[in-house]
Amino acid sequence: LNLRYEDFTPDKWHDMEKAIVSGLVLRRGYSEVYEKEYRRKDGVVFPVELRTYLMKDAKGEPVGLWAIVHDITERKRVQELMIQSEKMMSVGGLAAGMAHEINNPLSGILQNVQVLARRLEEDLPGNMEAARRAGCGFEAVREYMRLRSVPESLAAIREAGNRASRIVSSMLQFSRKSESS
Secondary structure (H helix, E strand, O other): OOOOOOOOOOOOOOOOHHHHHHHHHHOEOOOOEEEEEEOOOOOOOOEEEEEEEEEOOOOOOEEEHHHHHHHHOHHHHHHHHHHHHHHHHHHHHHHHHHHHHHHHHHHHHHHHHHHHHEEEEHOOHHHHHHHOOOOEEEEEEHHHHHHHHHHHHHHHHHHHHHHHHHHHHHHHHHHHHHHHH
């Protein structure tokens, strides 16, 4: 049996693969359809779908193999695009879930910073009464906070919270774009 693999097989086939394929072809008359990469004479590598068939002479004796080779470059490209699209949808869903989970505690932080600033900085009747009941004037509380840089700390917390809020907003925008595309 003269099997001329060099006419239709990829460069990197192993002898074991050749033996398995030739055994299948000899028993059944054809091989399964399988995918391989081919290298053209100009060096370009591309994916193909391949099936080999047994060639027989007039007496029915095997004399060689022939193959049907189908270039599946476009199919592979579309499959890769679909995989990328699915990954982006997953990332978008993850981003949306994380954004919503982060948003809840972030809202609490920003609300409490606002409440603290109002209770410690503004001349509201409730603030005045609480300072009086604590045995000091509200002006003394305000001076203590100034000396301890509490307003700057509250401003830094507010700014960090607002920055985090913008990040969450960007994550939500990203997730919506992923879902739509």
